[in-house]
Amino acid sequence: MRVSRPKYWLYHILVGGFAILLLYPVIWLLMSSFKVSEQIFITADALLPDPFIISNYAQGWEGFAGFSFGVFIKNTLVFVAFMLVGHLVSCSLIAFGFARLKFAGKGIWFAVMMFTLMLPYEVVMIPQYIIFSQLGWLNSLKPLVVPAFFGHPFFIFLLVQFIRTIPRDLDEAARIDGCNTFSIYYRIILPLITPALATTAIFTFYWTWDNLLGPVLYLNSPSKYTVSMALNMFLSNETVSSWGAMFAMSILTLVPVFIIFFIFQRYVVEGISTSGIKG
Known part of the structure; x- marks a missing residue:
């Protein structure tokens, strides 16, 4: 059915306006990164910076404690890489076992696993910290x-x-062709669950990239800080906070997030829908 032109334009105007409304905080953050720190909140209602400066990016990239912001980005990339490998390997193997293998108490163990999904991180935070401290x-x-x-x-x-x-x-x-259990997992299952694996990788990247609580608990050397910790260091309770530098580095850290989303967004939808095999 053909949609009338007034309805067509009304639909796109409403959707476009709603998109601008959702993107406004990001636009405000971008514009504020070019403002003088002292003027950011004084002129919060003015979107365009006056004066327009780029020194916030240079100041933010200098970092602190003798380490540039590039060091923190490198640390975060290493962190993300380990988390990606860990989740993709372990989760796919465990899921294959629950979905395809028969073993005693499979239903109970699956229920226990699902129960851990409902546990807030704050419940296990202290026991885990004690264990890792003793190790x-x-x-x-x-x-x-x-x-x-x-x-x-x-x-x-x-x-x-x-x-x-x-x-x-x-x-x-x-x-029948001679594959064992691991060969079925590696040669048959893994290629067919690529969308779900891509979804796992994307969400792991997002949750790891902006993870603050975990690194704050376990990392105390500036040379090992992640970007979330580095951004938090721009705020000070004793001196003037470097809002401009923090906003500038926040924009830089958002770039990989947007790139990953726009490149792999179709895998997110396909993976979550669990559509399985088509055709």
């Missing part, structure tokens, strides 16, 4: 990345639901 892992990435190699309940559930849509006939055909 001597403080001030390192180990407390942050090692748990990722033991799975994440949300991603396990997502992958289990996706794997269950794949016909078991493919497994039986693979066994």
Whole structure:
């Protein structure tokens, strides 16, 4: 059915206006990064900076404690890389076991795994800190990345639901061709759950990139700080906060997030919908 032209334009005007409304905080952040720090909140209602300066970016990139902001970006990339490998490997293996293998108490263990999904991080934060402290892992990435190699309940559930849509006939055909259980996982299942794996990778990237609580708990050397910790250091309770530098570096840290989203957004939708095999 053809849509009348007035309705067509009305629809796009409403959607465009709503999009601008949602993007306004980001636009305000971008414009404020070119303002003098002392004027940011005084002229908060004025979107355009006056005067227009770019020194905030140079000041923010200098970092603090003798470390440039590039060091913090590098630390965060290393953190993200370990988390990606850990979640993709462990979650896919565990999900394959729940979806395809038969073992005693599978339903109970799956229910226990889902129960951990409802536990707030604050509940396990102190016990985990005590354990990692006794292991001597403080001030390192180990407390942050090692748990990722033991799975994440949300991603396990997502992958289990996706794997269950794949016909078991493919497994039986693979066994006839001589594949063992691991070969079925590696050669059959993994290629077919690429959208769900991509969704896992994207969400892992997002949650790790802006993770503040974990690094604050376990990292205390400026040379190991992540970008979220570095941004927090621009704020001071004793001296004047460097709002302009913090906003400038916030814009830089948003660039990878937008790039990842626009490149892989179709995988997010396809992965969450758990559409399985088509055709």
